[in-house]
Amino acid sequence: MKKNNNLLEIPNINSKDAIFKKLIYDIENSLFDKDNYSKKEFEHLCVCSGGTTSSCAKNGFTTLDLRKNYSQIYLDRETNLVTIGGGVIMGDLLNHLQKHNRSFPIGLSKLPGAGYVLTGGVSPLSRAYGLAIDNIESIKGFLGNGTFISLKKKKISPEKKLIWEAIKGAAPFFSIITEIELMTIRSNPIQIIEGFVNLNELSEIIKISEKFPENMSLQWIYAQKIYIYIFVELKNNLEDKRIKEYLLLQEKFPALEKNYYENFNEINFFPKELNLYELNVNNHSEVISLLGEDLKNEIPLFVKCLNEIMDNKPNNSCYVASQQLGGKTKKLKHGSSFFVHRKSTWKPWIYASWKKNDLQEKEVAMDWMYKSWIKLKRFYPNIHLAQLHNHLNSHREELTLAFGNRTDELKTLKNIFDPQSILPPL
Numbered sequence: 246m247k248k249n250n251n252l253l254e255i256p257n258i259n260s261k262d263a264i265f266k267k268l269i270y271d272i273e274n275s276l277f278d279k280d281n282y283s284k285k286e287f288e289h290l291c292v293c294s295g296g297t298t299s300s301c302a303k304n305g306f307t308t309l310d311l312r313k314n315y316s317q318i319y320l321d322r323e324t325n326l327v328t329i330g331g332g333v334i335m336g337d338l339l340n341h342l343q344k345h346n347r348s349f350p351i352g353l354s355k356l357p358g359a360g361y362v363l364t365g366g367v368s369p370l371s372r373a374y375g376l377a378i379d380n381i382e383s384i385k386g387f388l389g390n391g392t393f394i395s396l397k398k399k400k401i402s403p404e405k406k407l408i409w410e411a412i413k414g415a416a417p418f419f420s421i422i423t424e425i426e427l428m429t430i431r432s433n434p435i436q437i438i439e440g441f442v443n444l445n446e447l448s449e450i451i452k453i454s455e456k457f458p459e460n461m462s463l464q465w466i467y468a469q470k471i472y473i474y475i476f477v478e479l480k481n482n483l484e485d486k487r488i489k490e491y492l493l494l495q496e497k498f499p500a501l502e503k504n505y506y507e508n509f510n511e512i513n514f515f516p517k518e519l520n521l522y523e524l525n526v527n528n529h530s531e532v533i534s535l536l537g538e539d540l541k542n543e544i545p546l547f548v549k550c551l552n553e554i555m556d557n558k559p560n561n562s563c564y565v566a567s568q569q570l571g572g573k574t575k576k577l578k579h580g581s582s583f584f585v586h587r588k589s590t591w592k593p594w595i596y597a598s599w600k601k602n603d604l605q606e607k608e609v610a611m612d613w614m615y616k617s618w619i620k621l622k623r624f625y626p627n628i629h630l631a632q633l634h635n636h637l638n639s640h641r642e643e644l645t646l647a648f649g650n651r652t653d654e655l656k657t658l659k660n661i662f663d664p665q666s667i668l669p670p671l
């Protein structure tokens with residue numbers, strides 16, 4: 246905590262700067278009392294796990310900070326299932342698992358908390374192991390009406406089925422999850438081919454990547470320049486002819502370099518040292534995450550569109566990036582969920598940033614984000630609701646594009662289990 250005890254020490258600067266009404270660490274009955282939130286229209290309880298989003302603390306709102314009392318991590322060595330608290334960050338999970346040579350498909354940063362798991366969780370390992378939600382075995386927590394819930398994948402009764410499915414992708418709207426049990430995977434070495442490329446090379450690499458085997462994925466960022474990561478999990482199959490061929494990609498693109506990592510935990514994507522974009526602690530930001538399928542013949546059109554977007558970028562802190570999913574994330578082996586766009590193979594995101602007190606710059610940056618979103622919709626029509634935007638005008642559209650034909654089911658769940666809208670509104 247900072248000296249000013251009305252501020253939170255968390256990664257997201259918008260939320261870090263918010264002057265909240267009250268900070269709570271424990272889940273008590275009073276938390277579910279509507280009278281505590283009714284002072285302002287749309288006031289609700291903010292929940293903080295990793296604290297990486299702009300919605301975990303807001304001016305005048307109460308925040309439930311799960312980091313202090315819900316930070317347990319326990320790995321059962323017999324089942325290799327790990328149990329984490331609702332306030333655990335992915336870096337701590339990976340550090341713990343690595344001690345036992347286990348791992349988990351976390352995303353491109355170690356900073357996100359349980360919000361990463363509950364909103365889907367797209368990892369460079371997802372093509373081989375599914376989304377984070379596909380690896381949930383059980384959960385414990387509270388519904389918005391204060392009811393305690395404990396659900397196990399193998400013992401879901403028909404009447405709990407909808408709640409279970411909605412927890413996987415839409416939990417923040419109607420529940421506070423205090424414990425999550427996850428499957429872990431063996432920790433394998435990783436080969437990364439990475440470096441700066443130009444737009445033509447990016448176009449060629451996207452084309453190649455759309456045929457990647459499941460243990461490979463592409464992630465790229467276009468900020469001041471374009472930087473890519475071709476991620477390869479080495480699962481004893483280096484002898485696989487296809488992988489060997491792909492590893493030769495580096496020869497085709499001489500600016501790329503090949504790096505070997507003992508495990509996933511050692512990798513630091515988009516590090517500061519690369520100066521990819523201006524990292525400014527005095528900036529506020531918003532991110533919107535999209536979803537779409539393989540670009541196939543549309544790659545040249547997409548690259549042209551990307552170029553236009555970057556030409557209009559309002560400042561050097563704004564960028565567009567993308568990660569690849571597909572493979573196992575397309576399958577429903579682990580049952581239905583509220584991550585409905587299972588056909589998706591790309592998750593691009595648009596990052597808009599501005600000097601925190603400069604409202605004019607904010608307007609320009611947000612306008613760029615929305616206009617870029619409109620341009621990209623043709624290729625990526627859906628939304629990955631990894632960031633809750635109920636404070637933005639785009640919220641309703643994002644909800645529909647994220648939950649598709651399950652939006653009404655989510656509204657029903659919200660009406661039943663969070664009737665007073667204590668948790669973030671739909």
Ligand SMILES: Cc1cc2nc3c(=O)[nH]c(=O)nc-3n(C[C@H](O)[C@H](O)[C@H](O)COP(=O)(O)OP(=O)(O)OC[C@H]3O[C@@H](n4cnc5c(N)ncnc54)[C@H](O)[C@@H]3O)c2cc1C
Binds near residue numbers: 294331353423568633
């Ligand atoms: C640097 C960076 C890299 C990222 N990379 C990826 C990536 O590779 N793949 C990907 O899929 N996403 C990625 N994300 C997005 C991130 O996973 C989501 O924004 C996620 O929601 C953040 O979770 P959090 O716990 O850190 O955030 P918080 O701000 O603490 O929480 C986010 C929201 O989730 C809700 N929430 C959090 N915990 C709980 C809980 N226990 N119970 C109920 N509700 C809860 C809160 O209401 C809050 O509104 C990245 C984000 C950042 C900042």
